[in-house]
Amino acid sequence: MTAELTATPAPEASFGTQFGAVLMRHLRLLGRQPAYLSISLMQAVIWLPLFGSLFRHVADVPGFDGGRSYLGYLTPGVVAMTALFTSGWAGMGFIQDMEGGVMDRLLTSPARRGALVAGPIAYQAVMITIQTVIIVVLGWALGTHFRSGPAGALVLLVAAVLLAAFISGLSITLALLVRNEESLIAASQFIVLPLTFLSSAMMPRDLLPGWIATVARYNPVDWAITAGREALGADPDWTAAGWRLGALAALAVATGALAARAFRTYQRSL
Amino acid sequence: MPPTSSSAIRTVADEPPKRLSASGSAAPAVEAHELVKTYPGRRGAPPVRALSGAGFTVPAGTVFGLLGPNGAGKSTTVRILTTLTSPDGGRASVAGYDVRRQAGRVRRAIGVVTQKSGVDPEATGRENLVLQAYLHGLTGRAARSRVSELLDQFDLAAPADRLARTYSGGMLRRLDVAIGLVHRPAVLFLDEPTTGLDPQARSAMWAEISRLTTEGLTILLTTHYLEEADRLAARVALIEGGRIVVEGSPDGLKSELRGDALELELAGELDDSGGPGPAAVTRLRERLLALDAVHEVRVVGRRLHARVADGAGTLPAVFAAVGGTGLAVSSATVARPSLDDVYLRYVGHRFTADTGAGTGTAREAGR
Ligand SMILES: Nc1ncnc2c1ncn2[C@@H]1O[C@H](COP(=O)(O)OP(=O)(O)OP(=O)(O)O)[C@@H](O)[C@H]1O
Ligand SMILES: [Mg+2]
Numbered sequence: 001m002t003a004e005l006t007a008t009p010a011p012e013a014s015f016g017t018q019f020g021a022v023l024m025r026h027l028r029l030l031g032r033q034p035a036y037l038s039i040s041l042m043q044a045v046i047w048l049p050l051f052g053s054l055f056r057h058v059a060d061v062p063g064f065d066g067g068r069s070y071l072g073y074l075t076p077g078v079v080a081m082t083a084l085f086t087s088g089w090a091g092m093g094f095i096q097d098m099e100g101g102v103m104d105r106l107l108t109s110p111a112r113r114g115a116l117v118a119g120p121i122a123y124q125a126v127m128i129t130i131q132t133v134i135i136v137v138l139g140w141a142l143g144t145h146f147r148s149g150p151a152g153a154l155v156l157l158v159a160a161v162l163l164a165a166f167i168s169g170l171s172i173t174l175a176l177l178v179r180n181e182e183s184l185i186a187a188s189q190f191i192v193l194p195l196t197f198l199s200s201a202m203m204p205r206d207l208l209p210g211w212i213a214t215v216a217r218y219n220p221v222d223w224a225i226t227a228g229r230e231a232l233g234a235d236p237d238w239t240a241a242g243w244r245l246g247a248l249a250a251l252a253v254a255t256g257a258l259a260a261r262a263f264r265t266y267q268r269s270l
Numbered sequence: 271m272p273p274t275s276s277s278a279i280r281t282v283a284d285e286p287p288k289r290l291s292a293s294g295s296a297a298p299a300v301e302a303h304e305l306v307k308t309y310p311g312r313r314g315a316p317p318v319r320a321l322s323g324a325g326f327t328v329p330a331g332t333v334f335g336l337l338g339p340n341g342a343g344k345s346t347t348v349r350i351l352t353t354l355t356s357p358d359g360g361r362a363s364v365a366g367y368d369v370r371r372q373a374g375r376v377r378r379a380i381g382v383v384t385q386k387s388g389v390d391p392e393a394t395g396r397e398n399l400v401l402q403a404y405l406h407g408l409t410g411r412a413a414r415s416r417v418s419e420l421l422d423q424f425d426l427a428a429p430a431d432r433l434a435r436t437y438s439g440g441m442l443r444r445l446d447v448a449i450g451l452v453h454r455p456a457v458l459f460l461d462e463p464t465t466g467l468d469p470q471a472r473s474a475m476w477a478e479i480s481r482l483t484t485e486g487l488t489i490l491l492t493t494h495y496l497e498e499a500d501r502l503a504a505r506v507a508l509i510e511g512g513r514i515v516v517e518g519s520p521d522g523l524k525s526e527l528r529g530d531a532l533e534l535e536l537a538g539e540l541d542d543s544g545g546p547g548p549a550a551v552t553r554l555r556e557r558l559l560a561l562d563a564v565h566e567v568r569v570v571g572r573r574l575h576a577r578v579a580d581g582a583g584t585l586p587a588v589f590a591a592v593g594g595t596g597l598a599v600s601s602a603t604v605a606r607p608s609l610d611d612v613y614l615r616y617v618g619h620r621f622t623a624d625t626g627a628g629t630g631t632a633r634e635a636g637r
Contacts, residue, residue: 017404109406267356
């Protein structure tokens with residue numbers, strides 16, 4: 001009897017198995033919270049017409065690239081903003097798991113820290129994919145022409161997913177460091193809002209005040225917007241889009257790794 | 271190394287299989303040595319020393335009870351042994367693996383039921399179990415059948431596909447234990463498995479734990495219920511203030527006390543503290559200890575605890591001795607020694623009266 005219990009540990013779980021199980025947990029939750037899902041989708045629907053009419057006259061400002069409509073200009077900005085507003089909360093699930101005992105249970109299991117982080121990030125990627133599709137279809141329905149066709153939309157989607165992954169990694173890292181809801185909310189606001197508005201989301205960089213234009217150049221959110229905007233334009237500069245996507249991917253990997261490391265700090269507090 | 275193959279060969283070679291191996295049952299399942307853990311004080315408060323040199327050994331295949339009041343360091347010990355956090359000092363091994371250097375191996379060998387439920391309330395019971403199975407590398411049909419087996423075993427088959435947030439406290443706790451067992455661990459940690467349960471759910475859980483032990487599992491259980499430790503554990507360690515005060519089998523500890531526990535409630539001239547004054551206590555002790563049958567005397571408030579060779583037979587002499595000091599006895603009980611008496615002997619005060627054990631809610635009461 002004793003032999004049976006001690007002798008045969010299950011084969012070690014692969015990263016893929018653990019990642020899949022964690023991702024499943026989050027996706028299932030999405031299906032069970034229709035309210036959350038509809039609010040998230042509503043966000044995607046609301047921003048474009050709202051900002052579209054609010055800042056309509058930007059298109060009339062001298063210096064605005066007159067080649068296209070303001071809505072067409074705004075679409076990548078709204079996609080990036082939605083990615084931020086959704087993924088900025090990725091760490092909240094971690095706080096809930098810490099406050100319940102779920103986190104302790106996961107951390108005393110053989111779950112790889114990487115899988116515990118990659119699962120929720122992949123879930124965020126799924127969310128932003130759905131939202132991006134909605135926004136792009138809406139933009140199209142409102143009369144925007146995406147001149148480069150599906151390839152451009154796909155690049156915009158990749159940019160949005162990478163941005164969401166980067167922001168999720170950041171949010172999860174913060175959650176593991178601050179360990180309480182209030183601090184995480186404060187920190188998220190502090191990051192999400194400035195990143196959105198210090199970018200060319202609403203207005204071309206040339207029209208932004210000097211220092212904001214400079215900050216925007218180094219803002220990863222702006223990279224995602226610019227990459228998407230280039231890709232959707234009539235004559236895409238694929239190099240400009242490419243390096244920005246590469247930089248976003250590097251950031252996403254870096255914050256993901258940082259989040260996996262942050263478990264150590266969290267566990268030291270236990 | 272799975273010993274199954276080697277033992278099969280040995281049997282053919284007509285030689286009794288040797289117990290070797292780090293995780294085999296000859297080696298203790300848990301060894302903790304001089305564990306020290308200090309938490310930084312919150313907001314300028316001084317640091318809290320949660321463990322100051324706790325150590326004990328759990329033989330494989332037994333139930334070990336870690337018994338202590340709120341804040342004694344039980345959960346901290348469990349957190350260290352289950353690799354959740356590391357000690358500042360000392361070392362520990364579980365299933366033959368070092369908790370610090372071989373955390374991954376330890377995690378594959380243990381099942382953990384933390385004090386707070388680890389159940390995901392937004393998933394069903396079945397989904398909770400399947401998640402754990404996959405994390406342990408048990409997938410597909412093997413996972414599904416193991417999960418169904420556990421749902422049956424823990425009487426959770428009916429609510430299996432309901433969200434766990436709708437479960438009762440007893441159901442949640444059973445699910446917690448089932449989650450801990452998915453991968454057939456060698457060592458199971460149960461941190462206060464019955465706190466907050468009603469008496470019926472508690473005895474159901476006790477029955478379940480007793481059943482597990484017949485299957486050769488090693489269980490480390492923490493509790494602040496004397497009765498729970500007494501009933502379930504082959505060995506208990508009393509933990510208080512981050513130290514193991516005494517360790518042994520419940521029967522061994524009780525029989526070391528020699529004799530019955532006599533408890534008197536005093537009446538008569540009592541001072542502000544509710545008990546007899548210091549002078550009266552000294553006189554009382556002298557007179558009682560003068561009796562041959564009386565071994566130990568302690569006065570806590572108006573209660574007098576004594577250890578006497580023959581409780582009932584000695585009562586008249588005890589009454590007379592108390593009467594001789596001008597005090598009276600308002601009630602008297604004689605009992606076979608309990609773990610509570612063991613506690614009194616080693617810690618200096620009663621467990622039950624001083625910790626509010628039994629309410630299960632006043633977490634940090636008196637701290
Ligand atoms: N994460 C932490 N940070 C700071 N102090 C802590 C932490 N965890 C425990 N402590 C302190 O360490 C001491 C021991 O706590 P521990 O949780 O191990 O006690 P326990 O025996 O499990 O008590 P209980 O019966 O209440 O669960 C307590 O004084 C507690 O306040
Ligand atoms: Mg505890």
